Amino acid sequence: MRGTLLLARSEIMRLRRNRRYMISTLAFPIVLYLLVAKSAKATVYGVDFAAYYMIAMATLGSFSGALTGNAIRIAQERKEGWVRQLRLTPLPSNGYVIAKIIAAMAISVPSVVIVLLLGRYYGGVHLAIGAWITIAVVVWLGAMTFAALAIAIGYRLQPDQVQPIALLIYFVFLIIGGIFFPLKGFLQSVGNFTPTYEALKIATDVAGGASVSGGLIAGLVIWLAIFSGLAWLSVRATAETV
């Protein structure tokens, strides 16, 4: 485990140095929040717009942090032979994947925290302390689904295929998950089943004091199981070609 943590520390250091990655996970949701949070006065998913948009942007930050950085890097590092090189070290065979997940989850923390702080002090969102913590944890843990998806894609595809496919999946899930704007009608009925929407809705229910539906939690868990299963299959299928 010590080796895995050492590798995770290096991974976090690399992610922090990568400007493009930091912009997409940190700057993008912050700037969007500052621009949009006060532009509408409405009640969305049972909460004020400023509270809805705070939760949406925190979800955006953590989910994008979990998916985009890792998927592309894993594909590149497999192609360039770094994954192979690591297999020749005493690092446990699952150490690389675990370190990637730890790094992605760790790097998502600041964007969640900063957006929630903005919600409180810029958007004027007032919640009980327990609700703040629950929202942060839900939005952050929900990104585990995308962390697993990143492994599945990164191990299965070539680097030049990963970028467009990851972006496509990412934007589809964000849009029909209600992250950029609340959904209505048909889109909503489809979006109900996305992990992005499920994380968002659990958090807005917590913020609005509504009872959280077990179906939403079950949905997230099912997505996590599906993506983890795909990740496991991808890693196993490529065991002889890394």
Next chain:
Amino acid sequence: MSHSGTGPVVSFENVSKHYGSLKAVDGLSLDLRAGETVALLGPNGAGKSTSLDMLLALRKPTSGKIRMFGSDPYHGVKTGRVGAMLQSGGLMPEVTVLELVTLVTGLQPRPVPIATTLRRAGIESIADQRVDRLSGGQTQRVRFALAIVGECDLIVLDEPTTAMDVETRRRFWASMKEEVAEGKTLLFATHYLEEADQAADRILVINRGRLLADGTPAEIKARAGAKRMSFRLRGVNEPFLLGLPGVTSLDVRGDVVQIQTMDSDATLYALLDAGYRPHEIEVGSLGLEQAFLAITAEDDRAGENASAAVEEVRQS
């Protein structure tokens, strides 16, 4: 620390690796003993890299058994007993050389001091450079550094000096000698015959996935009809010369005769016994390169004959 116990460091028992109908490795059996420096020599596609991949638990043999320090190779790799550098191995980008060496050193159960690794690999001067901005030769040296960050018992290198310039190559082998002097076993694949000749105390020649020869560089040279004889002689027909004992090839230009022979003494005596008196007689050894070509060419011919025989059986 060197290998304790008396068993072989590495053993291949009738190991094969097939990709569909392609037999990349075909019934390979060999043992490496502690403290040996062994060159795995063969042309491209001979099965060198596949054999090393299987030894390092990156690929599974289709059949046969590989042991490392008496247990399975995966165990050997994960307990830090092997340092390895593969052609296909890459480096982590976006970090400095020092950060990378520090990380991989941290993964070792018996780490070597980082300063020692940097010195042995000759990368002190580039320690603060970013890994993804190195030249080919510098990258190769960093990859070598990653193979020696732990106090291992076995070092495995696949074509280690590819992309190195002459000076770097010289330094590389000098630091490799330091490692071997500590009692480590070294296995390296190469197609530089000169390198195998100079660095190894044992050479394994493989071709088409099979072991063709196993011996000291001198034995390998001897194995392939490794004497060259030349003399001047008028008026002798070529069939007669080819019929002399030991002769494997013949080249006649005017009165200059060049013979390659398995047994230079027998060839010469037979020539003299037949009443000829050649002059300007010279006898010398073949280089390892010619020996190697002779061994693999013989094997390729055998392969063609075998497939021709199969073809005949099919047609009849």
